[in-house]
Amino acid sequence: MILYRLCQGIVRVASPFICRLEVRGLEHLPRAGPFLLVSNHQSILDPILIQAICPRVVHTMAKSTQFAAPGFGWLMPRIASFPVRRYQVDPQAVRIALRRLRAGKPVGIYLEGERSWDGRLQAPRLGAIRLILKAGVPVVPCTIAGSYDVWPRWHRSLRRAPVRVTFAAPLRFPRCDERGQREALLAQATARTLAVLQQPLQTALPAGP
Amino acid sequence: MIRDLLWACPQCGTERGIRQNGRRETCTACGTEYRRGRGSTIEARDARGLRITLPATTWMQRLPPVRFGEGESGEGGGGESAYSERVQVRFAAGVTAVRRATELLGWAEHFGEARTGILTLTRDGLAFHADDDEVREWPLALLTAVQPSSSTLQLKPRGEPLVSLRFLEGSARYWEELLQLALRRFYRRSGLGEILEFQPRIVAR
Numbered sequence: 001m002i003l004y005r006l007c008q009g010i011v012r013v014a015s016p017f018i019c020r021l022e023v024r025g026l027e028h029l030p031r032a033g034p035f036l037l038v039s040n041h042q043s044i045l046d047p048i049l050i051q052a053i054c055p056r057v058v059h060t061m062a063k064s065t066q067f068a069a070p071g072f073g074w075l076m077p078r079i080a081s082f083p084v085r086r087y088q089v090d091p092q093a094v095r096i097a098l099r100r101l102r103a104g105k106p107v108g109i110y111l112e113g114e115r116s117w118d119g120r121l122q123a124p125r126l127g128a129i130r131l132i133l134k135a136g137v138p139v140v141p142c143t144i145a146g147s148y149d150v151w152p153r154w155h156r157s158l159r160r161a162p163v164r165v166t167f168a169a170p171l172r173f174p175r176c177d178e179r180g181q182r183e184a185l186l187a188q189a190t191a192r193t194l195a196v197l198q199q200p201l202q203t204a205l206p207a208g209p
Numbered sequence: 210m211i212r213d214l215l216w217a218c219p220q221c222g223t224e225r226g227i228r229q230n231g232r233r234e235t236c237t238a239c240g241t242e243y244r245r246g247r248g249s250t251i252e253a254r255d256a257r258g259l260r261i262t263l264p265a266t267t268w269m270q271r272l273p274p275v276r277f278g279e280g281e282s283g284e285g286g287g288g289e290s291a292y293s294e295r296v297q298v299r300f301a302a303g304v305t306a307v308r309r310a311t312e313l314l315g316w317a318e319h320f321g322e323a324r325t326g327i328l329t330l331t332r333d334g335l336a337f338h339a340d341d342d343e344v345r346e347w348p349l350a351l352l353t354a355v356q357p358s359s360s361t362l363q364l365k366p367r368g369e370p371l372v373s374l375r376f377l378e379g380s381a382r383y384w385e386e387l388l389q390l391a392l393r394r395f396y397r398r399s400g401l402g403e404i405l406e407f408q409p410r411i412v413a414r
Binding site: 063064065066067068073076077078082083084085086087088089090092093096113114115117118119120125126127148149150152153154155159161 | 373
């Protein structure tokens, strides 16, 4: 993971030029053992900033088509990303996520499955909640606010703005090996996770770039 | 593109009115020019030069709801053309295994050459008329997924490769909502039930 650490260092040095970064709740990230880092998704910058902030290597699920892009196809697996085919149930992506967790590693997923058009939290992909229930590991909600102001989905350039990344205390859900158990807890797990992710979005960011 | 977000002009309400004009995005009906302001705000400058700057979310709240076929040619028209847009289409040409060392991480689709043409949505399906006269049709009944991806919309027709649509003048977000609306109506009309999920695949009950 030399390349991961190198990229992490570059982003840490470069991030003050693109945003005024504030990080809260870093103490909630487990220092050892598996956990699922579940985040909202406002901007293309989110995975870059989150992976730069987290002290441990976070194995992140990313859309499969990115892995076919020139350069990215080589880089992505080397910075601990693995592909998910989003237009179908992708058992291999689930398998890799569970394999990483069973090896005691953190796995990052974006609950909404895609960037938000308006910066607000969107409805979650139920497949992500099913993965949470299947894994049965601590879930650390990570809310990123302000990256939408830096680089929204509808614009091609960056503007410097304040960004706040908040890690909440880990949520714990029972491990559900059976499909019926997972479906029974789906609504409750969705509501709990969304409520925690939503909270930091209601606090205003400091003004100015 | 601002037009991806604001698929109608929030000032005059013209649907699919905002078009790119060089580096500017302007409503073809009322002449209001839109550009990004500070952060995620959008500045509108009307034909008289009056400027209003609002957060993108506030502009979005001023958009009319997406309609499909209500009193228009698509409703009850037996599959007549309802909505058309100029697009660039790519078809998945295959999948590549993604590996790290010896471990298989998954698969990634790679797309073939882009082709331009007109995409038409009717009450029963989508059709792509390429500039070179080739026609591809996808009945709504055969679509298994509708998936936005960056500024494109991806379709998965049953038994066919993934299709990626880039809207050259229109809004990907608008077309996603339009297609979802068309699918919901189609499913209801065909007795296939209510669509519960569009991703990763269409699930109805």
